[in-house]
Amino acid sequence: MTQSYQPTQAQLLNGAAEPSTAAASTWTIEDSEELYRIRGWGEPYFSINAAGHITVSPQGDRGGSLDLYELVEALRQRDLELPLLLRFSDILKDRIERLNACFAKAIARYSYAGTYRGVFPVKCNQQRHLIEDLVRFGQPFQFGLEAGSKPELLIALATLNTPGALLICNGYKDEGYIETAMLGQRLGQQPFIVLEQLDEVDTVIQTSQRLGIQPLLGVRAKLSTRGVGRWSDSAGDRAKFGLSIADILTVVERLRAAGMLSCLRLLHFHIGSQVSAISAIKDALREACQIYVELAKLGAPMGYLDVGGGLGVDYDGSKTNFHASKNYSTQNYANDVVAEVKEACAARDLPVPTLISESGRAVASHQSVLIFDVLGTSEATQSTPEPLQPGEHALVRELYEIYESTHANNYQEAYNDALQFKEEAASLFDFGYLSLTERARIERLFWACCRQIVEIVRQEDYVPDELEDLEKSMASIYYVNLSVFQSAPDSWAIDQLFPILPIHRLNEEPTSRATLADLTCDSDGKINQFIDLRGVKDVLELHNYIPGQPYYLGLFLGGAYQEIMGSLHNLFGQTNTVHIQLTPKGYQIEHVVKGDTMAQVLSYVEYSAEDLLEQIRRRSEQALQNRDISLDEARLLQKNYQNSLNHYTYLS
Numbered sequence: 048m049t050q051s052y053q054p055t056q057a058q059l060l061n062g063a064a065e066p067s068t069a070a071a072s073t074w075t076i077e078d079s080e081e082l083y084r085i086r087g088w089g090e091p092y093f094s095i096n097a098a099g100h101i102t103v104s105p106q107g108d109r110g111g112s113l114d115l116y117e118l119v120e121a122l123r124q125r126d127l128e129l130p131l132l133l134r135f136s137d138i139l140k141d142r143i144e145r146l147n148a149c150f151a152k153a154i155a156r157y158s159y160a161g162t163y164r165g166v167f168p169v170k171c172n173q174q175r176h177l178i179e180d181l182v183r184f185g186q187p188f189q190f191g192l193e194a195g196s197k198p199e200l201l202i203a204l205a206t207l208n209t210p211g212a213l214l215i216c217n218g219y220k221d222e223g224y225i226e227t228a229m230l231g232q233r234l235g236q237q238p239f240i241v242l243e244q245l246d247e248v249d250t251v252i253q254t255s256q257r258l259g260i261q262p263l264l265g266v267r268a269k270l271s272t273r274g275v276g277r278w279s280d281s282a283g284d285r286a287k288f289g290l291s292i293a294d295i296l297t298v299v300e301r302l303r304a305a306g307m308l309s310c311l312r313l314l315h316f317h318i319g320s321q322v323s324a325i326s327a328i329k330d331a332l333r334e335a336c337q338i339y340v341e342l343a344k345l346g347a348p349m350g351y352l353d354v355g356g357g358l359g360v361d362y363d364g365s366k367t368n369f370h371a372s373k374n375y376s377t378q379n380y381a382n383d384v385v386a387e388v389k390e391a392c393a394a395r396d397l398p399v400p401t402l403i404s405e406s407g408r409a410v411a412s413h414q415s416v417l418i419f420d421v422l423g424t425s426e427a428t429q430s431t432p433e434p435l436q437p438g439e440h441a442l443v444r445e446l447y448e449i450y451e452s453t454h455a456n457n458y459q460e461a462y463n464d465a466l467q468f469k470e471e472a473a474s475l476f477d478f479g480y481l482s483l484t485e486r487a488r489i490e491r492l493f494w495a496c497c498r499q500i501v502e503i504v505r506q507e508d509y510v511p512d513e514l515e516d517l518e519k520s521m522a523s524i525y526y527v528n529l530s531v532f533q534s535a536p537d538s539w540a541i542d543q544l545f546p547i548l549p550i551h552r553l554n555e556e557p558t559s560r561a562t563l564a565d566l567t568c569d570s571d572g573k574i575n576q577f578i579d580l581r582g583v584k585d586v587l588e589l590h591n592y593i594p595g596q597p598y599y600l601g602l603f604l605g606g607a608y609q610e611i612m613g614s615l616h617n618l619f620g621q622t623n624t625v626h627i628q629l630t631p632k633g634y635q636i637e638h639v640v641k642g643d644t645m646a647q648v649l650s651y652v653e654y655s656a657e658d659l660l661e662q663i664r665r666r667s668e669q670a671l672q673n674r675d676i677s678l679d680e681a682r683l684l685q686k687n688y689q690n691s692l693n694h695y696t697y698l699s
């Protein structure tokens with residue numbers, strides 16, 4: 048593991064043998080900023096204030112900011128329990144404005160004779176309040192929507208009310224989908240039906256003739272250029288979506304034969320999400336531009352080029368082509384799109400098309416922050432060992448000596464010796480020569496030695512091989528009030544990295560190293576990979592947990608894909624969600640969407656709360672008759688059962 052900072056002073060973990068001195072608190076908020084890489088991934092929305100709290104500036108440097116810790120405290124006073132999903136609509140607005148500003152700048156810079164009309168892919172986040180905000184904030188830019196399925200089309204058709212905005216219809220389509228999209232034209236929408244499968248063209252031709260509507264058509268090309276990283280299979284010859292060059296020609300011929308080639312207006316491609324290298328985008332653009340000009344040469348009117356999604360988010364703030372990052376800015380991206388298309392059209396004397404991008408992740412990720420609290424830790428290995436008593440076992444004495452004499456010049460030897468004594472203790476125990484108490488004593492001493500060694504190792508430039516994993520195996524587990532499966536499914540399913548950090552105490556040195564374990568009874572319900580400047584960290588620096596005092600962590604940049612892909616593992620339901628908008632005086636709560644109650648999640652698996660309650664009542668009645676339960680106990684049980692049904696699924 049790599050450390051991107053130098054601790055100010057060698058400090059033992061909790062229960063330090065040496066009392067920490069005042070000098071230990073030279074930790075500053077700048078140290079936290081660097082450690083958690085906030086500038087890298089959080090600018091301009093997130094920073095730390097003098098109190099050591101995360102602040103949110105939803106409008107970047109153009110507007111006010113609010114203290115996230117105080118906000119959470121205020122919401123808890125309104126009985127909004129953790130975990131809490133906070134949505135900052137001003138951030139969403141800012142993301143849309145920035146994306147459009149980047150394209151406007153690129154268009155001006157290259158004197159591009161066309162315009163940009165972005166669309167938001169609804170699949171990134173279908174929540175009604177968010178889509179409604181998005182349409183409203185996108186109005187000045189004629190920002191549209193992209194649907195990838197029939198239900199998403201229903202959302203888009205009803206919600207999009209911006210004159211001139213585009214409605215891109217992707218995904219697998221049956222007759223009902225195509226008919227509904229075409230009829231959308233009669234409502235004043237501009238639905239582009241993007242052909243992804245060869246047989247869709249016949250349905251489109253028949254439906255068009257039946258309804259007497261001239262549709263707006265596009266084709267999705269299967270490029271041979273691939274994206275990079277996780278979603279690179281979205282392109283290439285074996286891709287699930289899109290038409291090969293041969294298929295595209297077939298579409299052209301069939302449309303021409305039906306007298307509908309004049310409907311073919313758009314070329315679409317999508318090389319995958321989170322494209323981390325700008326070179327992949329450029330390669331794809333070059334190939335797509337050639338297909339575009341060839342289609343125009345074949346007689347299709349064209350006029351629209353849709354470059355799909357893929358615009359990345361810098362989750363680790365490293366500005367590299369690592370999968371959790373991207374090596375380009377939105378402005379670089381816009382410049383490349385505009386310049387490539389202009390050049391390709393100029394070479395063939397063609398008018399330039401209207402440019403469309405379907406940027407989802409880049410628009411929706413920043414607007415939400417998930418706040419959850421720590422319920423406890425596995426600090427058992429962290430207490431200071433009792434002093435040596437006369438007559439203790441020889442192995443105890445040996446380990447105690449190591450504990451007292453480890454320093455920077457002998458830590459490697461100390462580690463090997465301690466390990467050997469621990470193994471000896473285990474085999475003595477197996478043969479009945481060591482009591483349970485003695486073995487426990489030896490294990491505690493062993494971990495105390497390891498803690499000292501880890502402290503020394505952290506100061507060293509070179510880490511011996513056998514000690515590489517010590518930090519990881521020494522890490523505490525912080526138990527968090529959260530279901531990874533519900534709130535950060537990509538972290539479990541595809542090892543996606545999200546910035547995670549405490550939202551307060553950032554003026555204090557985080558002296559613990561920890562992994563996170565969630566509430567589910569599933570060993571996969573954990574987070575043990577964290578962002579780092581180089582690669583990935585196995586442990587997260589956290590503050591020592593003080594029982595009885597709230598310790599809040601935030602998961603950032605999770606506004607795209609996570610909510611809808613979340614699942615009800617162990618029946619942990621959707622979290623409370625609060626929409627916050629900044630006002631000149633502070634903020635206002637626009638909407639509160641209460642998370643699932645237990646009765647709700649039970650109904651998803653077909654249990655009726657009433658029936659369950661009735662069964663408990665009947666069983667209590669029987670137990671009463673058998674004198675197995677008292678009346679007071681029966682009443683208490685039923686009250687708890689009833690309360691639980693109406694209560695949040697998380698711990699309070």
Ligand SMILES: *Cc1c(COP(=O)(O)O)cnc(C)c1O
Nearest residue numbers: 317320321356357405406407408
């Ligand atoms: C998923 C998807 C997008 C969104 O991609 P992002 O990388 O989130 O911007 C856009 N277009 C299509 C066709 C998609 O399938």
